Amino acid sequence: MIDILLISSSAERSTHIGAQLEQSGVAYRLRTLHGEARQLRAYAAAIKTADLLIVDDVDLSARELSGFEEVLAQAHLHCMLVTPAPSTSLLMAAMRVGVRHVLSWPLDDREIADALTHVANKKNAGLRREGRVVSVSSCKGGTGTTLIAVNLAYTLAAQRDKRVLLIDLNQQFADASLLVADKAPPATLADLCSQIDRLDAAFFEACVMHVHANLDVLAGAGDPVKAAELRPAHLERMLTLVREQYDAVIVDVGQSINPLTIHVLDHSDTICMVVRQNILYLHSGRRMLDIFKELGYPASKVRVVVNQYDKNAQISLPTLEETLGAKVAHKLPRDEKHANDALNHGIPVVTAAKGSALAQGIVLLAEMLWPVVAAPRKGVLSRLFATRANPLQQLKTEH
Numbered sequence: 211m212i213d214i215l216l217i218s219s220s221a222e223r224s225t226h227i228g229a230q231l232e233q234s235g236v237a238y239r240l241r242t243l244h245g246e247a248r249q250l251r252a253y254a255a256a257i258k259t260a261d262l263l264i265v266d267d268v269d270l271s272a273r274e275l276s277g278f279e280e281v282l283a284q285a286h287l288h289c290m291l292v293t294p295a296p297s298t299s300l301l302m303a304a305m306r307v308g309v310r311h312v313l314s315w316p317l318d319d320r321e322i323a324d325a326l327t328h329v330a331n332k333k334n335a336g337l338r339r340e341g342r343v344v345s346v347s348s349c350k351g352g353t354g355t356t357l358i359a360v361n362l363a364y365t366l367a368a369q370r371d372k373r374v375l376l377i378d379l380n381q382q383f384a385d386a387s388l389l390v391a392d393k394a395p396p397a398t399l400a401d402l403c404s405q406i407d408r409l410d411a412a413f414f415e416a417c418v419m420h421v422h423a424n425l426d427v428l429a430g431a432g433d434p435v436k437a438a439e440l441r442p443a444h445l446e447r448m449l450t451l452v453r454e455q456y457d458a459v460i461v462d463v464g465q466s467i468n469p470l471t472i473h474v475l476d477h478s479d480t481i482c483m484v485v486r487q488n489i490l491y492l493h494s495g496r497r498m499l500d501i502f503k504e505l506g507y508p509a510s511k512v513r514v515v516v517n518q519y520d521k522n523a524q525i526s527l528p529t530l531e532e533t534l535g536a537k538v539a540h541k542l543p544r545d546e547k548h549a550n551d552a553l554n555h556g557i558p559v560v561t562a563a564k565g566s567a568l569a570q571g572i573v574l575l576a577e578m579l580w581p582v583v584a585a586p587r588k589g590v591l592s593r594l595f596a597t598r599a600n601p602l603q604q605l606k607t608e609h
């Protein structure tokens with residue numbers, strides 16, 4: 211059950227929003243107040259007891275958001291703005307003051323239901339999680355780290371019901387967010403790190419792109435100049451926070467080995483090193499595994515994944531393992547059709563081509579990294595009583 215406070219400047223629209231909330235399928239309690247965004251401070255006491263604040267104001271401008279920062283910082287809740295055709299400056303200002311959702315009027319039923327589900331999931335999730343960090347890295351560009359990271363994240367979120375965060379750490383031209391959504395992210399890793407002193411759960415929420423009820427994406431820096439401003443200490447602070455908020459944190463590290471990526475690899479529970487059956491990958495792949503050894507990573511931390519696997523390729527699996535000096539933990543088949551179709555539609559392969567060998571390979575990789583915990587077996591006594599109870603049950607129903 212989530213507690214919603216709706217502050218609306220129009221009785222007619224607040225009735226309409228109320229009706230749309232009802233259709234969301236999420237359990238909630240609603241309080242409605244008549245007012246405008248610029249009067250927000252006056253409602254601070256009511257806001258403090260809510261899980262979600264919805265502010266509906268037709269005349270909202272970036273300037274009127276100044277009071278929001280103070281109120282939201284004290285309340286630690288999700289805030290949704292509803293306004294016709296929000297401008298880019300309004301969106302940016304909203305993000306800066308910690309507003310998580312900006313929806314345009316008239317409201318889309320689906321969008322509001324998704325936002326409510328997200329708030330409810332956050333509330334039900336409890337306060338602390340034990341997020342496992344898995345980095346997906348490679349020794350060369352174009353290996354498939356982004357495809358693998360995105361699909362792994364989607365599988366864990368949609369099929370395994372885990373709360374997942376995907377971080378795009380690519381420092382050249384980050385593109386992971388394009389594979390899962392056709393909208394611009396509210397902020398990038400560089401934006402977040404440039405305001406690292408403000409980092410808390412609410413600010414983080416405002417920076418991530420919410421692409422599924424269980425999956426958030428933190429977009430990459432966008433260009434190498436912005437990426438150069440990232441510092442290991444920023445990432446350390448962010449990883450400490452997100453480990454508590456998510457079950458799984460997948461980092462698309464890409465191909466760079468530098469102080470920044472090494473910092474993330476140090477803090478990862480597992481590294482998936484992606485290679486292909488090609489002489490260039492073998493050479494740099496071997497070098498990369500040597501660097502991992504020099505960094506002191508135990509062999510069990512690194513899993514070699516062969517992408518675009520072809521059993522007829524000149525470099526066979528035994529040759530590859532011998533050259534790398536490591537066992538291959540998993541293989542993903544080459545499937546250009548489904549990989550390209552999914553890419554062009556901005557939908558993950560595991561959704562767009564669920565039955566394909568590539569999608570199934572990703573699901574198996576997710577199982578390898580996050581083994582499904584079997585339900586505990588029943589004890590001897592409960593099994594004994596269970597078998598005795600059945601005949602009695604049968605007799606009862608027969609009479």
Ligand SMILES: Nc1ncnc2c1ncn2[C@@H]1O[C@H](COP(=O)(O)OP(=O)(O)OP(=O)(O)O)[C@@H](O)[C@H]1O
Binds near residue numbers: 352356553
């Ligand atoms: N198993 C696969 N079968 C067929 N095509 C694939 C497969 N995996 C990846 N691809 C394709 O290879 C290309 C590169 O993939 P991707 O962008 O994931 O690689 P990357 O390692 O992230 O590259 P970059 O170095 O540019 O970040 C994409 O066009 C993708 O669709």
Ligand SMILES: [Mg+2]
Binds near residue numbers: 355356380464
């Ligand atoms: Mg990539």
